[in-house]
Amino acid sequence: MRARNGKRPRGADAVETVKPKTMRAAILDAAAEIIVRQGYDACTMRAVAALVDMKAGSLYYHFKSKDEIVEEILNQGIETLYTRVAETIRSLPQEAPFAERLLAAVQVHISSLVGKDQKYMHVYEHLPPTIKRRSRKMREKYAQLWHGLFADGVASGETADGHDLSLLVPYFLGGLNRVPEWSRASGASSEQIAALAVATLLDGIGARQ
Amino acid sequence: MRARNGKRPRGADAVETVKPKTMRAAILDAAAEIIVRQGYDACTMRAVAALVDMKAGSLYYHFKSKDEIVEEILNQGIETLYTRVAETIRSLPQEAPFAERLLAAVQVHISSLVGKDQKYMHVYEHLPPTIKRRSRKMREKYAQLWHGLFADGVASGETADGHDLSLLVPYFLGGLNRVPEWSRASGASSEQIAALAVATLLDGIGARQ
Amino acid sequence: MRARNGKRPRGADAVETVKPKTMRAAILDAAAEIIVRQGYDACTMRAVAALVDMKAGSLYYHFKSKDEIVEEILNQGIETLYTRVAETIRSLPQEAPFAERLLAAVQVHISSLVGKDQKYMHVYEHLPPTIKRRSRKMREKYAQLWHGLFADGVASGETADGHDLSLLVPYFLGGLNRVPEWSRASGASSEQIAALAVATLLDGIGARQ
Amino acid sequence: MRARNGKRPRGADAVETVKPKTMRAAILDAAAEIIVRQGYDACTMRAVAALVDMKAGSLYYHFKSKDEIVEEILNQGIETLYTRVAETIRSLPQEAPFAERLLAAVQVHISSLVGKDQKYMHVYEHLPPTIKRRSRKMREKYAQLWHGLFADGVASGETADGHDLSLLVPYFLGGLNRVPEWSRASGASSEQIAALAVATLLDGIGARQ
């Protein structure tokens, strides 16, 4: 009655679906925020709890362990990144030129790294290797996305053949991921950086005669 | 008697060539190794000590604090890197083409990052921000080196003008520094990677008509 | 039922009279006890914890640091001392003779130093200078109390004039504070000692003709 | 030959008697200095060694342990104090009035506590109880000295009878020992303080009719 469309029925179950998700999300947000601003070491359970007005012990009602929190931050981050970039590529018309598709993808990627709401990805670089390793599969899936993009470029003849994509893709992405680190210092906008990256990659900086 | 030329005689002493000569160096090596393989958090004084067959407290005979160890790893790493690259550039004939100079520099840079004996640089990305900040000046000096290299390229007309070097240089170096992370996975040699990086940077991957 | 007068009924609750009510207080008591009996160096967090049936780390739930514990012992001690002596003096009739007022003050002072429940003040002499310094202000306030007492004596003519009170007061108090140290050995009661101190101070030990 | 009286024969044995004593003395001095100025905790073997231009381990050639050093400082201090005061009393003419003898003794006592060269006694108050206890016997012997002095005063009728000397003596000495602590603050000279102590003890501060 209270809900006349099927989307969000009220009731005991519904509460469990919605409310916990909110608290979980708040905790994840808090943890991510701390990691981004103060580093992984500063992200203690007590600090996270304080940010959501709780005591440390209470977090264990929502998460089994600290690792679970961190892992979920990571996973959410990469998944969001994947979804956004995939969506961006898909939404472009099939006949859009490679350069355009690449630029769009790079822009989404970079703005997700730098953007305020998407701090999750920031987190990655601060994590100890053990934890990094656990998100490997998802990251590989994400790399596939880019691999496909470049492969399309080669297929359509817009990209010079002969490049080893399994080398080029991680090299390019690797460079891109470094961006937030120095974008803060240089003060360049993410659009500027995306343009630079794409232009450089496509045309190089060598003088043409 | 034991050696009539200045070269190292083989025998017990020869071992000294492999094992670091001083205890300080051995400790630095051990600490770097742990940071690289297991991350900064795993690099406890106990762990370092164990690797050099000591007890934790004994390290304090050689270093004033853990920070001193980490800082020295960093400094040595960047300084070595600077020296090697500077030397490489200087040793090339003045009239060497830009592409050649760039390739040489990139090769030294990458091999220093990846090479077994030069694991120091690996360390950087694992460090907490506080400690990173302390090596800033040296790192800026190193960036200057590359800035100069590119500026020369522009001056000689070998590089297309109009690129903002203060954006391009950190972007390029940032990408380069990511190399060790995935070179392990892809198994590519440092020469391959250097070639890829230079070719991509100079010519781009866009198809030429 | 369980108690028909206002006095504390015996039983489970009665224990609370002996054991300090709050954990904080229990910890302070334990720390003070150790300092008094075994000296400041013996007062480790582990030792204190053991006395309250805890592990060392747990103390940090109640106190921020060891210093906070020690400082609070000191402050509580001096404050209690101040309150008691001030109250004692105030409660005597205005026209009470100086000798009587002095004796009362000395008695309270000494019994506070020696008394079982008030071991806090014992602590002072065992502390490292750094920590002593922090309670200076309060101690000076306490000295003022005595200074006032003596000044009244001079004003009323009960005390010979011409004594430099700013020398006499610390000298007298200094002597008094040494009392617990040898009272244990000599076995004298605090009343005896108070009487001795007051008589000696007022009349001296020189023979009168 | 070099020694023409029997007191200090040269030879292997003599060296052992003299030289070591010098080094030993230097170490004791250094340790005492540190304790006086920076407290017992600051008096580490390394700190002491540094003050005599040595490394910590070398101290163990001269002393069996840190405790031995501290104990010797204490013993030397009390012994010197004993000798000085005893000598002072003995050197006064038999018929010197009690007041004069007392004043002389107090002056020597105080100046030994405060005087620059006699820092040993300062040390006592900083020591942990365990170590204090070990010098008990010597301290009791020193107390006897004063006990005798007062007993003589009683015997000659210069001191009012009826005082329990076994209470009075430690009380008086206890007060005296507190002197250095506040003499620094008040800036009074040791003569002033000695005069105050003696006058107060003999005549009291009560007004006489």
Add this chain to the structure above:
DNA sequence: CATGAATGAGTGTTCATTCAT
């Protein structure tokens, strides 16, 4: 005689985690 180098026990402190309430 003195040192360089090491050790072992111990210090204050932090933190993820647990659990009865």
Add this chain to the structure above:
DNA sequence: GATGAATGAACACTCATTCAT
């Protein structure tokens, strides 16, 4: 759902002490 209180394992660091050289 959340908290107060506690724990245990770890951490960086200090220090008296030992001993081969």
